[in-house]
Amino acid sequence: MNVIKMSKLTKARYLSSVLSLMIIISSIGIIFSNGFNWGLDFTGGVVTEVRLDSHIKATELSELLAQHSEQEVSVISAGESGRWVLRYSQVDAKSSTDIVSVLAPLSGNVEVLNSSIVGPQIGQELAEQGGLALLVAMLCVLGYLSFRFEWRLASGALLALFHDVVFVLAFFSLMQMEFNLTILAAVLAILGYSLNDSIVIADRIRELLIAKPKMAVDEVCSAAVKATFSRTMVTSGTTLITVAALWGMGGVPLEGFSIAMFLGIMIGTISSISVGTCLPELLKVKAEHYQLAPISQTP
Incomplete structure (x- = not known):
């Protein structure tokens, strides 16, 4: 056996x-x-951290950003209510002022906390x-x-x-x-x-x-x-x-x-x-x- x-x-x-x-x-x-x-770690791009109204959800944020961007924008919760990390390609990157104007219809209080660029090199x-x-x-x-x-x-x-x-x-x-x-x-x-x-x-x-x-x-x-x-x-x-x-x-x-x-x-x-x-x-x-x-x- x-x-x-x-x-x-x-x-x-x-x-x-x-x-x-x-x-x-x-x-x-x-x-x-x-x-x-x-990912952006290898290709280069922009990482922007923003603070919005606490009632806003990730799906709402993603849908709004998709309407103003030809490329996918990664939306990640920063762990605090109303605080988000946005990651997008540098080719399609918006300046801090543009981000504020894009997110304005969704939230009356848009604050850009920081923005950093990862170069392709x-x-x-x-x-x-x-x-x-x-x-x-x-x-x-x-x-x-x-x-x-x-x-x-x-x-x-x-x-x-x-x-x-x-x-x-x-x-x-x-x-x-x-x-x-x-x-x-x-x-x-x-x-x-x-x-x-x-x-x-x-x-x-x-x-x-x-x-x-x-x-x-x-x-x-x-x-x-x-x-x-x-x-x-x-x-x-x-x-x-x-x-x-x-x-x-x-x-x-x-x-x-x-x-x-x-x-x-x-x-x-x-x-x-x-x-x-x-x-x-x-x-x-x-x-x-x-x-x-x-x-x-x-x-």
Whole structure:
């Protein structure tokens, strides 16, 4: 009975790894074909904070601004009644005086608290630094895992990280949701979370290879997944509940971050089990790779 269950688990791992490979290929295609809807953090634009009458709602403000602007204006509550943050493209930007005149029909008391401009040069630097941060993070992860677990297990964990990041980026590319610094922070957080799952499973695989060197590699990987499955589900489940609460109660400013984290946690759990275990098996990881070499006693 145990053998049959292990065999089914192995088939499930193989099937999920094929699905993960299809996800990687399709995600890369979506990113290259659709591109990203870059936020003002990357493209440059204007951020204006205004104070209006407290009874005005966000929908009313958005509808009025849409009538006077060809581009979408982001309306975010500043946390205080009647206080709003308006974000719009610099190409379509209005001066403080224009904003006052545009909002005058909606509120008799329009006060511009502050207005700042993010230049496109700054946005380009942010995009370059963000991409560099992702690259450096993955290289550091590769170096640590290669030292800690040997390169075969390290390659599985690294491909799982790449799989998770590409999937989340492809989602935002497909849906054309605004990609800003908050989303970039979520992607970097996903790297750390997915790496945690992959390390736990890789460590269990290494322990089993050392303890049972004659056991088949596919059975070792399946046994490692089975041994860590309950821990993975509890960790992922509790984190998903927290992120879901943040998604539901955090409002518009945290919506993109919450969506990215929610998707990253779900796909990260799958990739750690599929990609993280199947690739080392494909690369012929063996118990010999973790056996201690005997020390010669001759002087």
